[in-house]
Amino acid sequence: MIETILNPLHTDWKIWGITVFCAFVAGLSKSGLKGFAMINIPILAIFYGGMASTGILLPFLIFGDIFAVIYYRRSAEWKYIKKLFPWAMMGLILAVFVGKYVNDDQFRNAIAIAILVCLSLIIYRDVFGGKINITDKKWFSTSLGISGGFATMIGNAAGPIFNLYLMSMRLPKEAFIGTGAFFYLILNLIKVPIHVFYWESITWQTFQLNLICLPILIIGAFIGKRIVKLIPEKAYRYFVLSVITLSAILLFFK
Numbered sequence: 001m002i003e004t005i006l007n008p009l010h011t012d013w014k015i016w017g018i019t020v021f022c023a024f025v026a027g028l029s030k031s032g033l034k035g036f037a038m039i040n041i042p043i044l045a046i047f048y049g050g051m052a053s054t055g056i057l058l059p060f061l062i063f064g065d066i067f068a069v070i071y072y073r074r075s076a077e078w079k080y081i082k083k084l085f086p087w088a089m090m091g092l093i094l095a096v097f098v099g100k101y102v103n104d105d106q107f108r109n110a111i112a113i114a115i116l117v118c119l120s121l122i123i124y125r126d127v128f129g130g131k132i133n134i135t136d137k138k139w140f141s142t143s144l145g146i147s148g149g150f151a152t153m154i155g156n157a158a159g160p161i162f163n164l165y166l167m168s169m170r171l172p173k174e175a176f177i178g179t180g181a182f183f184y185l186i187l188n189l190i191k192v193p194i195h196v197f198y199w200e201s202i203t204w205q206t207f208q209l210n211l212i213c214l215p216i217l218i219i220g221a222f223i224g225k226r227i228v229k230l231i232p233e234k235a236y237r238y239f240v241l242s243v244i245t246l247s248a249i250l251l252f253f254k
Contacts, residue, residue: 005208006212007209008204008205008206008208008209008212009205009206009209011047015047018043018047019044019047019056019213020213022040022043022044022057022213023213023214023216023217023220024216024219024220025037025039025040025220026040026057026060026061026063026064026220027063027067027216027217027218027219027220027221027222027223027224028220028223028227029224030061030063030064030065030067030068030184030221030224031064031067031068031177031220031222031223031224031225031228033224033228033239033243036224037060037061037064038243038246038250039250040057040060041053041057041250042250042253044056044057051201052201052206054154054195054199054201055195055199055201055202055203055206056201056206056209056210058188058191058192058202059202059207059210060210060213060217061184061188062185062188062189062192063210063214063217063218064217064221065181065184065185066185067217067218068177068178068181068221069178069185071225072174072177072181073178073181073182074178075172075175075178075179076179076181077169077171077175077178078182080165080169080171080183081179081182081183083141084141084144084148084162084165084183085145085183085186086145087141087142087144087145087146087149088145088149088152088162088183088187089149089190090145090149091145091146091147091149091150091151091153092150092152092153092190092191094149095149095150095151095152095153096153096194096198109252116245116248116249140165140168141165144161144162144165145165147161148161148162148165152188152191153191162180162183162184163180166179166180167241173228173231177228
């Protein structure tokens with residue numbers, strides 16, 4: 001009886017423990033340590049499979065988004081959300097129809113390459129003091145929005161893309177976290193009925209597992225929030241850019 005409640009998917013307890021760890025990492029990431037949750041994608045995919053893992057991860061992300069919105073809601077910059085949202089929805093809708101047929105390996109590789117190319121341009125701009133400015137170009141927000149919307153539906157893998165966009169706007173630390181929190185929460189909530197009714201990757205059993213792990217996620221969120229306060233603005237920017245880079249590379253090996 002207890003096992004049925006605590007382990008509704010009846011997995012090996014080692015896998016259960018790894019899932020709890022992923023919940024903790026999701027809390028850390030959503031409370032400000034942006035990008036950390038990317039490591040959950042390959043970990044869960046290995047043990048649960050591609051589509052099933054997205055259904056397990058999505059509620060973790062939503063719980064974390066809610067926590068982040070509560071703490072950083074006053075720092076959100078809605079103009080950036082409005083600019084990116086229509087393109088993200090276009091990518092998300094596209095992914096709904098091709099999600100069951102797309103070649104995961106090829107898609108992940110394409111996303112990783114796109115992230116690294118855009119990241120290189122951002123770093124180049126930082127180093128050479130604004131001699132180029134791609135962030136004002138319409139193609140920049142359009143391409144990141146569509147690819148991010150597609151990636152978030154296919155594998156909850158849009159973090160590096162949207163973080164890169166927000167980071168390129170050179171937002172202050174709390175504005176960066178707050179803006180991303182609202183943006184991710186809106187998109188993730190839109191994805192829920194698709195996962196439940198169309199892809200059937202969220203079931204009562206998977207959601208029960210999410211609820212069991214919720215206290216661990218909350219602990220991770222509180223710890224992450226305290227860590228963020230200790231990181232200076234410049235160091236935080238470098239930290240996020242580094243995690244984005246590692247996350248993109250990780251997509252090649254999922």
